Amino acid sequence: MTALKCIALIAHDQKKDDMAEFARRHEAELSRRRIVATGTTGGRIKEACPSLDVTRLKSGPLGGDQQIGAMIATGEVDMLIFFVDPLTSMPHDVDVKALMRLATVYDIPMALNRATAEILLTPGALGA
Known part of the structure; x- marks a missing residue:
């Protein structure tokens, strides 16, 4: 399996604190990837992890999900x-x-909660 190039990070409003903490916990792993995020989530991640290079898109309701x-x-x-x-x-x-x-459809790894995300970012879990 080839190394992961880009991870998209998104969090609903009530989960943004969880996402910021998740990013802090995995900052070393995330720093080796290209990160894209919806607008507000990306801002929260940048606040928590200033060293991460996060490309912020539009907020979810304004088209970021799309x-x-x-x-x-x-x-x-x-x-x-x-x-x-x-x-x-x-x-x-x-x-x-x-x-x-x-x-x-495009068969990419997808985590919809923290427990699954933790597994996906475990070193070697995806051959990355």
Whole structure:
């Protein structure tokens, strides 16, 4: 398996603190990857880990989820880590579902919670 090139990081509002802490915990591993993130999530990650090079896209409701979906479809994103809040209704839920569908169609590793994300970033877990 080839080394991962790009990881997309997204978190719903109630999960942004979890994502920032996750990034802090895995800063060394993430620093070896290209990171793209939706706008607000990317900002929170940069606050937590100033040394990380994070490309911030639009916020999710303003098209950031779709931007990442397009990057998945063109082969620019190799892994999706999306901390989903299953207890809060999302007005842009159709965009979120489309993003998860694209990750499935293009067969990239996808974590929707911290437990799975921890496994995906375990050194050697994906041959990276």
